[in-house]
Amino acid sequence: MTTDLTTALADVRTLLLDTPNLSRAVAAGRRKGLQPPAAERVEVRPVRLKDGPHLQFTARTGPVVSTRNVPVGEAGEAVDELLAQAYGNLHVETATEVVQVRITKKGDAQVHRAPARHEAGPGAHDRAKQRLVDPDDPVFRVLGAGGDKRRQVEAFVRQLAPLAPAVLSGGGDRVRAVDLGCGNAYLTFAAHRWLSGAARERGKDLVTVGVDVREDVVATGRRAAAEAGLPGLEFAVGSIAGAEPFGDARPDVVMALHACDTATDEALARAVRWGAPLVLAAPCCHRDVQRQLHENRAPLVRHAILRERFADVLTDALRSLLLQVLGYRVEVVEFIDSAHTPRNAMIRAVRAGAPRGSRTAGLLAEYDELTRAWGVEPALARMLTAELAQARQAAL
Ligand SMILES: C[S@@+](CC[C@H](N)C(=O)[O-])C[C@H]1O[C@@H](n2cnc3c(N)ncnc32)[C@H](O)[C@@H]1O
Incomplete structure (x- = not known):
């Protein structure tokens, strides 16, 4: 399904901040003609640290990896920063679905949603x-x-x-x-x-x-x-x-x-x-x-x-x-x-x-x-x- 980018990014934002249901997400690829993102690939996952639940951002560029943990209550800004970058693909896995967003040359979003692998479906x-x-x-x-x-x-x-x-x-x-x-x-x-x-x-x-x-x-x-x-x-x-x-x-x-x-x-x-x-x-x-x-x-x-x-x-x-x-x-x-x-x-x-x-x-x-x-x-x-x-x- 093709939709406008703002709506697709707002949906992804909601999924990333729903940490009890989030499994992991990956932002990768780049949109042509725009300033390349700061890291080649960022993986986001919920983690539980000593002082409570956090959203962990692992950024990779070549062999260089850096990790940042943000308390869940303060993660909105970090998610906004991530989604503001010109990534070409966003992949989100939650407890119930897998959402794939590909951003086209025109700046639209092609969104594909599928049930998570353990949900109902053939072979489940x-x-x-x-x-x-x-x-x-x-x-x-x-x-x-x-x-x-x-x-x-x-x-x-x-x-x-x-x-x-x-x-x-x-x-x-x-x-x-x-x-x-x-x-x-x-x-x-x-x-x-x-x-x-x-x-x-x-x-x-x-x-x-x-x-x-x-x-x-x-x-x-x-x-x-x-x-x-x-x-x-x-x-x-x-x-x-x-x-x-x-x-x-x-x-x-x-x-x-x-x-x-x-x-x-x-x-x-x-x-x-x-x-x-x-x-x-x-x-x-x-x-x-x-x-x-x-x-x-x-x-x-x-x-x-x-x-x-x-x-x-x-x-x-x-x-x-x-x-x-x-x-x-x-x-x-x-x-x-x-x-x-x-x-x-x-x-x-x-x-x-x-x-x-x-x-x-x-x-x-x-x-x-x-x-x-x-x-x-x-x-x-x-x-x-x-x-x-x-x-x-x-x-x-
Ligand atoms: C990274 S966590 C892993 C916890 C759990 N096994 C898991 O995989 O989710 C490591 C745990 O080991 C505990 N731990 C570290 N050193 C320990 C020690 N010497 N004796 C008992 N517990 C220890 C920490 O308190 C912490 O809860």
Whole structure:
């Protein structure tokens, strides 16, 4: 449908400011003959920060990326600034529809609207059947989860599902899962719903505990769990490093989604000490190794953006080696498309028992070579000094 540009932009403005329903939006391309926009592409998405809901604007021009978070109550001006620029295409995804606006040479707007993929339509039933997490679960609205977060937790649970049977079919009639650095608990709820169904099918009950250092998010999680009437879902305030969610019993499943910086290492170290059979961690920023590379002038890490990307890779490679040395079978995978989060790597670790001495020696040699070459000592190694020393001894 072709319409006048002012009307189309006003509609897009309304959609962008309806943050509870907005999943994401992208402004890209340029209109010929007009001043080019400040950035090649801007992605807008609702995010929940410590001090409340914000609209996040991520601007990209070539390799340069900048992010700005604006409190939702003040976002009107930032949205107006964005829409005033001469972008040629605007793409908006909400909970219910996908709106595509293309601005023609004449300055009209061609608007295409389609239902969101989970709405009714041909094949919708089959698609819904394949989902492990209901994106329309009212608890997501209570917790303020936007579309991307819902997709992330679906993708996370999808990684968990094929590995879970091994822990669900073990001895005992109770399965224990923990979400470390649970934040707003989107994953805690989604994983608990899915796992409790799978546990029930095997005649077991499930207890899931979300752990976070922030009292406010834990209080929200508790309230939402009580409202949703979900038995076996609990929350605990505390640091990951000191977490003992089940007293003397060890968790069967350890999860961490975007636990910041070394909080992911705390989660992995905790899982190793517990001897947790199944560990899924999607790391967040990797500042620890990045900081250690700061003085390094090697071309690979001389520029901040390259240093950041390389630190991500190096940190996860070292984490993977350490987990293998300490008795896990490890895979590092992309658990979701990067369009939904740039932090889309996941470490999947299944406890396999200590590797043969020669295998441990080989893994340790790889680990030592990498850490020596780059002059770093990753947080996970600092947290597991005793375990690592023991593995070195055993490999002699
Ligand atoms: C980026 S948020 C991610 C939250 C949630 N897992 C998600 O994906 O939506 C990281 C969370 O980890 C918590 N956190 C960070 N370090 C922690 C620590 N050492 N112990 C416990 N919680 C921690 C923060 O309070 C925050 O809620």
